[in-house]
Amino acid sequence: MADHLAVLNMPTEALKRSHTTTSFEPFTLLSALSQVTERIGLAATASTTYDEPYHIARRFASLDHISNGRAAWNIVTTGNPESSKNFGRDEHMQHSDRYKRAREFYDVVTGLWDSFADDAFVRDQESGIYLNPDKMHVLNHSGGELKVRGPLNIARPVQGWPVIVQAGQSEPGRQLAAETAEMVFCSPKDLKSAKELYADIKGRAVAAGRDRDHIRILPAGMIIIGDSAEDAQAKRLKLDSLVHYDSAISSLSIALGTDASGFDPDAPLPKDLPPTNASHTARAGVLRLAEEEQLTVRQLAQRYGGYTGLAFVGTPETIADEMATWLAEDACDGFTVTLPYLPQGLDDVTQRLVPELQRRELFRKEYEGTTLREHLGLPRPENRFFS
Structure with missing residues (x-):
């Protein structure tokens, strides 16, 4: 669930044609969706510039518990300057300052998720003891941007931490991803630039002391499927002509x-x-x-x-060929599927492309776990305060 914090970010003539003027708050919608789904991950965008760490930590921990371990936090610093005016600020925080705050914000949120050991809540009926205080950590964070005492008032999330997602591609965005992200949304324009971005972020992660396999880099790609290459291209041209x-x-x-x-x-x-x-x-x-x-x-x-990013336009077979090349040449670990229209665009992917990928053993046929971390092959983080 992408999110934005300002409506008045475009001229009125464009605003009247935009669907972005009305959208659900992500946590409300994802909480509802968690009750009618069993395996799909639930990722929400939440701003490090216009929110507080305690709020973010609590909301994502709650979503992770009620979904049985399927939450993910897309860390954004909020690029739209108009957002500032909705939060009591006349000026948008500077780009470098937003990323500095985001890095500290991550440390505070993950520290709050580690407030309690996994076995802190004993819930012993006979003695009446609910919590073992020795298994509770008070964060007492005081940094350059943030001051948060803690502990968080909710048990440690099912996944330890909800999956951390990041989407910036600027210099500070890449560094933030390398140091914090477990899943990276990005938009390289072609295979060459994708390979450069992949190597750069993975290399930075290793330099930061992380395991390169603990980051999944997923370029965005619009998928337009036709019965032939000509049919698919005609669909793309039709879409562009409607702008x-x-x-x-x-x-x-x-x-x-x-x-x-x-x-x-x-x-x-x-x-x-x-x-x-x-x-x-x-x-x-x-x-x-x-x-x-x-x-x-x-x-x-x-x-x-229209759409300026990477697009896979063709038949299920030709698109599967392209995706296989990207995976084989270390350009990505998978893809963020962008749909041209609904519901047919989604049906085309699930009913036509996925079976072809499964036939080539590039896509699972069964889930191997229940949490989003398990789906992505990511480890559950150790609690930094309790072994």
């Missing part, structure tokens, strides 16, 4: 971190763009694409109004 310019220029503005609605649509992107405090990775991608393909603002906007 309205108002929405397109809004998407470009968000990616640039500055309002592009006043730019000449038929001229190149201006050279003197103002600095941005939004996502640096997104802006760098826009500038690179504009330069490489010499696109006008209109052409660039149409591209960003």
Whole structure:
């Protein structure tokens, strides 16, 4: 469940065409979904800039318990500057400061999850003893950004810690992923850049003292399946043709971190763009694409109004071929599936692509466990305060 903390982040002409003006709060929806599912992981986005560690630790621990170990926390620093105005701040926290806070935030949240040993709650009816206080740790964290006493008022999560997810690709984002993440969402544009990102993050993780196999890197890929290559390409072209310019220029503005609605649509992107405090990775991608393909603002906007990332477009067999290559060449550990439309897009993946991947033994046929960690092949973290 992606999430955002501001509605007024685009021009009104684009806003009236956007579905992002209304969305459920992730924990409420995922808690409901946990009761009607048994195996699927439940990942929620939660901001380290506009929330507090105690809140985050408690919510994810709760979700992990009620789902029997299927929760995951997508750590975000919130790139949209408009969010600040909804939390009593006139200015968005600087990019580097957001990542500095996020790193400390992670330490506090995981420390709070370790507040109690797994056997701290004895619940002995005969003696009336519920808790063994010797199995409780008071965090007493006081750092550069945060001050939290603890302990957390909920037992240690089923998974020890919910799975840690991270999606930044900037320099501080890669470092944060290497030091903290167990699952990385990313959006490389091709196999070459994916291999570079994969090697970089895994290498940083090893340098930080981590096991490289304890991070799953999952590039986002839109999957468009057709009965033939031509059929699949026709579907892709049809989707791109439906993008309205108002929405397109809004998407470009968000990616640039500055309002592009006043730019000449038929001229190149201006050279003197103002600095941005939004996502640096997104802006760098826009500038690179504009330069490489010499696109006008209109052409660039149409591209960003559609889908600019990695796309697997073809038959189940050709898409499986491509995915097998990515896996074999250390470009990824799997994929974050992006769907072009629902429900048919999802049906195409589950009913046409997955069987082909299973036939090649690239996808499981049965679950091997019940928790999200078990599905991902990730170890359960040791409690740092209790052996």
